[in-house]
Amino acid sequence: MELNARKKKILEVIIRDYINTAEPVGSRTLSKRCNLGISPATIRNEMADLEDLGFLMQPHTSSGRIPTQQAYRYYVDEIMEIKKLEKMIRTDIHRGFLNYTTELGNTMDHTARVLSQLTNYTAVVLAPRFTNFNCKHVQIVSLIKNRVLMIVVTQEGMAKNIEMCLSQEVDPLLSLKLTNVLNSFLKNSFLRDMSSEFIDQIQELTSEETHLIHEILPHLKRALMEGESEIHSMGLTNLFNYPEFSDVEKIKKLVNIIQEKQVLSDMMVTNDGNRVIHIKIGSENDNESLKDFSIITSTYELEGEMMGAFGVIGPTRMNYDNVSSVLNYIRNELNLHISNLLMK
């Protein structure tokens, strides 16, 4: 869809204005705001055209116009350009990360907090997905009776522990044995490829040990899967201040979304092509209950391997420029920070 320069300009001003004020934009106010030297009447004609083309709509006959989702999409694709963040903010963010150097969990929380503060929307961060990485070693620690703890450490130094109940008691000696067997097969293998076929090939195992290993692996698999949807969110109440969420039903929807970790997790991971910043506007979201929201996400990586995702949820009337800039910079910071934290 091509628009001539003037239409494009008018559309831009309308979108910018509506993003700021949440009020329908009329031709008079518009003619004052953009100094194109054209009269309200001309603008009205242009606006009527833009409405026919599907970029604008009127909430009711005698009011100003508001942008449609199509308009936001056009704005994002054709008009806006992602600016670099101000130097001061950049250094602020950078310094902030330096205080969270002990643990990945903390880093995620911090990221979510910064994101929500800088954008004034709700921020969501997906914790690292273990299954993308190589197992360095595992360890079985017997807890009590038939309960054991399994610790999985990746090559990159991420750790996860998994509690489980087995069918029989596990003494320290047995847990050592199990540890060794598991290690000999899981070491250096991708966690997502983990299969249980290898067990039957080992000759020197007692049937008891074979049995236990067969019990352990599904637990491991399950825990790795569940861990996929570990989510940190922040600034939920930020959105309550926007007029589009003054109604309790909308808020209920929002809170439910944030609490439905699985939905949220799925939504963050769908990436369109190989862009760095992913923008989903309103009904572009697969999930029905998200059709009133826009979501901007990005991913963070370690050595080129995708670790997790993070992003921002807000109204479709979202400040796409600013959020994109912030995400862009945070992405770099996060990558840098994590590789400092984890890599040799």
Place this chain on the structure above:
Amino acid sequence: MELNARKKKILEVIIRDYINTAEPVGSRTLSKRCNLGISPATIRNEMADLEDLGFLMQPHTSSGRIPTQQAYRYYVDEIMEIKKLEKMIRTDIHRGFLNYTTELGNTMDHTARVLSQLTNYTAVVLAPRFTNFNCKHVQIVSLIKNRVLMIVVTQEGMAKNIEMCLSQEVDPLLSLKLTNVLNSFLKNSFLRDMSSEFIDQIQELTSEETHLIHEILPHLKRALMEGESEIHSMGLTNLFNYPEFSDVEKIKKLVNIIQEKQVLSDMMVTNDGNRVIHIKIGSENDNESLKDFSIITSTYELEGEMMGAFGVIGPTRMNYDNVSSVLNYIRNELNLHISNLLMK
């Protein structure tokens, strides 16, 4: 404060009615509802008395009355009696717990879910507080470079892991040494009493090792403390349906409370005397922002030692009977379940 039987009865009916309907109760409706064979006029007189005594108030001159906080307190102390849950519900709850036998975290989530479903309010569960228990053993696992994982296991088989960065690289041999040293001193000691004085008494440590241990202990302490406020909540949106929360400001307050883990944690732990069920009504809550809410909590235990707390947050117009019954039963179930899960 003593009330004669009729006043008490009238107060009871008003409270019950208001809890159900959230509408001020008038003398006419009341005289129909409670078949005491007295006329609205008489009831009006009694209601005027109850208002003078501080049990009732009128939102405006010509409306029915609603109970004051003092009335709820009186109701809870003098009128209501905690009934046993229906057999069917009891078995439902019991069966439900059987599906969550692998991990403490799951159990907590499940408890919160059940609580919120049965009460229709917002449920909060405080995860076990490690510091109340004995350390069985610890283990240091080297992750990568200077990052290590410390695993703490209690006598009862609870486990927790703590990631940290140390000032120097830790190879497997060194981590074994550190593990042994830490174990020899932490084993069988209460986690809350943990001190770092013992280190200087050990002769056979190199200065490097001493230094590392001095680094590790604060991390341990911090992590144990932070873990204290690990919280599972469920059913936040339940409250949105009640008319007292139709206003966005109230909802914002509520959401903030639920997200302020520390406040929530403090609030759950304050126990008044040795009752099993703790009820805080409106401004009886220490925290300012909780003065519009009532909170009913209880605790769960292992071998008589308090592990954690759980409870329900709702409007002061709360169904105190039902919630108390539910909490009472869940408490027993939880204690039973956890001791099955953890103890030898």
Place this chain on the structure above:
DNA sequence: TATTAGCACTCACGATAATCGAGTGCTAAC
């Protein structure tokens, strides 16, 4: 031909007024 001034029209919003009804307090009778 594109632009603009003029004008009648629309419609959400806010203010004001009218009505309704559930509830009250008071008084006097039972």
Place this chain on the structure above:
DNA sequence: GTTAGCACTCGATTATCGTGAGTGCTAATA
């Protein structure tokens, strides 16, 4: 001590109306 009767209160609902920002259309203009 209880109750019937009655005047009164006041929030909630509905109706009416003026206001103003906005529109679309037409005809004049550059």
